[in-house]
Amino acid sequence: MEKIKEFEGIKGHLEAFKDEVKDAERIAFAGVPGVCTPFALLFAYAIREKETIFIPMTDVDKALKMEITNYGLELGEKPNSNADVDVLVLLGGLSIPHIGSEPSQINELIENVLGDGGTVIGISYMDMFRKVDWDSKVDFDCIINADLKGCVLK
16 A cells, blocks of 8 residues: 555544545445444544444444534444445454454454445554554455553643
């Protein structure tokens, strides 16, 4: 994969994602519950006019819709269908050793939920997918990565 765009900050990260899913209607996010859920909700909020669902790990039977409430976007009811999504977003937490999933499980998830002609997008921080070599084991159409830089001030 080659670098095609650079961005700065969370706004740039969200805009890069919005550009990649602009033509999609149904988007599923798969990630580690607790760790990835807030990121899925944040990215889904940026595209809140679209139908979005969250799949914990690779367990499609436990998928829930993301619904707009008075508090923003929250997990809601079970979706009518977990299959035939236009975009499957894989969150970086899935690739964390001893916490996430195996590439074979991810490839099975892709086969089970992605509709014909669908897109697989990875969203990660600190280049997680490439650090664990998932970019050669999972057929990503696009990986949107951001690096975090922080400090503590007193």
